[in-house]
Each structure stands twice: as C-alpha cells, then as structure tokens.
Amino acid sequence: MIDGFVLAGGLSRRMGQNKAALLLGGRTLVDRAADTLGSISDKVYVVGNITGETTSLPLIQDHPTKSNSRGSIVGLYTALVNAKTDWVAVLACDLPFITGELMTRMADILRHDFTPHVIAVDAIFAEQPDGRIQPLCGLYRRNSCLPSIKNMLSDSDWRLQRLREQLKSRVLGLAEIEDIPGSESLFFNLNTPEEYRLAVEIEQRQEFDRPFCTRVTKT
Template identity: 35%
Template structure:
C-alpha cells in the first residue's frame, strides 16, 4: 500500500511529567512500538516533532510544526505537507496498541474522502485516522485563521466518520486497547499491565 504513517510527537506531556513517547513498554519506547507497527504496514514513516533530537535514534525522517504552539492540527498539517504520498495515517505518539487492520480500513476510505476517522462510543479519534495529502491545504487555512479545533476542521472538509457499529459490520472487532492513549502516570501504569497481559 502506497501510504505514509505520520506519528505526531509534538505535545508537551505536561500531565505525564515526562516525555510520554519515550516511556518504555515491553523493552521498547512507545514511539518505537508505533513506528515498528507502521513500518510493517506502510513503506514510509515520518515523525512530526519540535524537539527533533529526542527522536533521531529512530532513523526516520523528522519534520517540525510550521505553525508553532497551535496544537495537533499543526502537527497534522506539517506531516501531510512533508508526505510524498496521497494517502496517510496520522497516529498520536501516546497510543501503544494501535491496530494495523483498522489502519487499512481507514486508508481504503481515502479513495472517496479526504479523511476517515473512527468514532467509538460517540468519541471521535482524529489522531488515529487517515488523511489525504490535499487536506493539508484546508489545515493551513484553518491554522491561518486560528481555527484550531480538529472537530471543526473535519466538518469543513470531506470527512468519512466510521462508527463502531459500521466497523463491526466490516468485520473489524475493535478492542478498547486499540484507542488507548496515555496522558497521565496512572494510564502509563495501566498500559504496562495491558502489555503484560497481552504477552501471556
């Protein structure tokens, strides 16, 4: 599949108290786990990070936000601008248990839509979602107008929202772990337990 995985590693990790992307689970940093999973699925992986020196050990292309201190939308825009493929998968750096099967389902939707975003239990997951490269133009416009809410951005472009019920009809049986993200120390401890249980 000609697509690019884009890992957003630009947050401040203020609630965690340390860089959550570099916390270890099962002997690997969280961002390594994500990068390995994406590399097994896709030919290209990019890291969006403002502290690039923290991620050089991955040996992957690095890009910084062009719009500073503008949140995740700036990371999405930077990654899409850097990408050389039409289809892209955006992944936050704090999601240690992503699903390759779901990634394929989302990317397949880009033949007809600018973005494909899962909605699980009524909650959108725009930081594990597929985006066409041309969505970067709309993201740049939103950033220039200081419209930073991703939900609004998704309403302004051709978005395909895929509900949990639709995913089940497609034969994808998601687990809560697929959308688990860790922002606080207690969530990191929970992630360690989840990984330990999964390895048994």
C-alpha cells in the same frame, strides 16, 4: 502508496516527561506507533521536537507557523506538508493500542471501495466506543486537507474536531472494528502517569492472552 507519520510533538506536561520515549511492551511509544503504521506504509517518519536518542526513524521538526500555535494540528500540518503521497496516515504516539489491523481496514477502504462517496472523501477515521472520532488516528488526503488546516492556523483555531467537521470523511463504525483483538482498548489515550501505569497493565494482560491463541502443548 501511503506515507506514514508518527505525531510525537506534544509537550507532555501532564506526564512530566517525554511520552514518546516511554517504554511499553519493550518498545518506546514512538516505535510502537511506527510499527503500527508500517502495516500500511513503506515510509514512516516521526514529527515532533524530539531527538535521535528517542528513535532511529527519520525526524521532522514541527513546521513553523505564523500563529505560533501549538498542539497536534501543527504536527498534522507538518506531516501533510512533508508527505510525498496523495494519502497520508497519521498516528499519535500516545495511542499505544492502535493496531496494524485497524490501520489496514482504513487503507482497504481506499483499495477496494470505489463508490462515489469514498472516492470523494478527504479523510478516513474510526469510531471510538464512546461514539467520538479520534482525528489523530486516520488517513488524510493531502491536497484537500491542507487548505483547511492552513486557514485554521491563520485564524489561530487549533481544534482538530473542528477540522474533522470541515472534511468529507468516511468513518469506520464500531460494528466494523469490534472484532479486532483488543478492540476495547484501541483508543486508550495515554497522558498522565496514572494512565501510563494502566497502559502497562493492559499491555501485560494482552501479552498474557496472546500465547493462548497459538500455544502448543508440550508432552
């Protein structure tokens, strides 16, 4: 079992409005992310300071911390604190083109790879086309990750990349995910009005391409 958590608590300063409530392909960004997590999680929650008007999913407010820190690491900490399962899936709502196929491939590592290296890992991520790792799309082992995050919050260190460096992780390389449909846009990050307009174009293009895979010609 893997609990799923949509991270929707960003302040959206650059967007100028609540990103979680933006519509893309007829769904809000928060509901898109929830549907994606649903491919591997029976229970999906939303973490962030949003209201029930944005989504009907169970809401969890960001966990208060002594450092009064802000940012995604607080959302991640909140997710792990509230999770009931050993492994936890997290996905930021501003990564709208992450697919259920990618999440499934991450989860399959846990289900089918019992090598010592994988058994010992704390987290599972995927590599972006630019070679970087996106920590807001991944699987985290709750009990081994929480202590590191607590220490970072106590030190007012909010850098997720720093956290990733502290964890033993298994990374899906580009060669392992490049066959996923739409792989070139998987890690598109939506933060500004211009990026939102571009996301709409990408969604329209992907929607236009999808029917050709299964189209039945009428006669």
